[in-house]
Every structure is written in structure tokens, then in C-alpha cells.
Amino acid sequence: MHKSVWINRCRHRCDLTLFFPDPPKLGIQTKVRRVFRIVRAREHKLTTWKNGLGVTSEIAVHPAGANLDDFDWRVSMAQVGADGPFSIFADVDRHLAVLEGRLRLEIAGRPPLELSPGSPTAEFPGDVPVTASVVDGPVTDLNVMTRRGRATARLQRLHIDTPLERAVAATTLLLSRAGGLRLVCADRTDVLDVNDAVISRGKTDRHMRLEPQGPSVAFLIELT
Numbered sequence: 001m002h003k004s005v006w007i008n009r010c011r012h013r014c015d016l017t018l019f020f021p022d023p024p025k026l027g028i029q030t031k032v033r034r035v036f037r038i039v040r041a042r043e044h045k046l047t048t049w050k051n052g053l054g055v056t057s058e059i060a061v062h063p064a065g066a067n068l069d070d071f072d073w074r075v076s077m078a079q080v081g082a083d084g085p086f087s088i089f090a091d092v093d094r095h096l097a098v099l100e101g102r103l104r105l106e107i108a109g110r111p112p113l114e115l116s117p118g119s120p121t122a123e124f125p126g127d128v129p130v131t132a133s134v135v136d137g138p139v140t141d142l143n144v145m146t147r148r149g150r151a152t153a154r155l156q157r158l159h160i161d162t163p164l165e166r167a168v169a170a171t172t173l174l175l176s177r178a179g180g181l182r183l184v185c186a187d188r189t190d191v192l193d194v195n196d197a198v199i200s201r202g203k204t205d206r207h208m209r210l211e212p213q214g215p216s217v218a219f220l221i222e223l224t
Helices: none
Strands: 004-009 013-021 029-039 045-048 055-062 073-080 092-107 113-115 122-125 130-147 153-160 164-167 171-176 181-185 188-192 197-201 207-211 216-223
Touching: 055 171, 055 197, 073 092, 092 153, 130 153, 130 216, 171 207, 181 197, 188 197
Parallel strands: none
Antiparallel strands: 004 013, 013 029, 029 197, 045 055, 055 073, 073 130, 092 113, 092 122, 092 130, 153 216, 164 207, 171 197, 171 216, 181 188, 181 207
């Protein structure tokens, strides 16, 4: 079977598009596309918390342009400077990691939980009462929300001391917490600074290679 490959380069995205013509008797083509898009920290969208008590930096949301009531998934960062309740999100699950500071969570029906940059990430329903207390602030956190029945997420903290190659899921988001983290995508290279992100969507048989300039931390989010 004949296969043609087109590679489109631009500043913020790397598109690898494959066309696989079907046998002539079918008379159609199947198009398979993987898109890598860089989202710089300066491009994050500032929005008010649902409860109005703070501001969050939205990194990505699906579908594009969705609001807080109709997203399938949403990835954002927030700075927590004072104690207070979390916003309630019906039929939503949360994954939370602390990037800076220390935060104590009181989740209804669970023992209190303290999070720091070195602790495991937390998972909890978005529709139960949660109160946050700042132990050592200000606190910056990473928040991944998925709507039940539409999406699920896996959040991992990566400690990168040497070059690392990872397979990417159908939808993958990587958030860099270090400057100078080199990302190799197809035949191009980008450099990620602190809080820059890359979003990869499409076929699952692709890889990304991360080359740190020194000990680095990044967060890998796999969405299905």
C-alpha cells in the first residue's frame, strides 16, 4: 500500500499527518493525524474560580472554549493564598498536585491530607465538600478535572535527570516545571520553560523525548 507523509512546521505546533489510501475499489482515504501543540506560560487563560474566591490559570480545556459547566476535561493551575473551600463541581473528578508550598485538604468522609511538591498527587470527587488550609504559602497547585462518563485522567510527576522517552496516549499533556527542558517531537525540537506545556493528540504509536539541562520536574497527564 502506498503511504505519503506530510509534516507541517510552525512556531507552536508540530503536525504529523499520515494518509493511507484504501484499495481503489473503496474509493476513499483514511486520514490519521497527531498534533503536538506548545502552550507557553504567557498564553494561559486567567479565569475566576467557580466560587469566586480566587483566580486560576487555564492551560487547556476540552472541548475548546468550554466553560466551567460543560467541559469534558480541564487542566489548570491556581495560587492559594488563604484558607477556604474548594468549588463544587457536580459529576466531576479531580486530580491535584502541589507545585509550591504546602496545603492541607479536608475532604468529606476522609482523613485530612497534606500535600507538598514531594508528596503523591491526590484524587477526589469534585462534588463533595473540600476545605483547603495553607500550611506554608503561598501555594501553587495543578488541577486536572474530568467529567464522569466523558473522560478520565492519570496524573504523574516525572523527575527527569537524564534524557527520557515516553509513549504518548491518545491525548497527553506535559507541563514543565523547569527551564530549558528540550522536547523532541518528530523531526523538530522545542525548549520548554517553567509552566510551558505541550499537548499531544491523535494516534497512540508516537513518542516524545525529554532532554533536561539539569535535574528537572514535569507533570504528565494522560486523558482518555
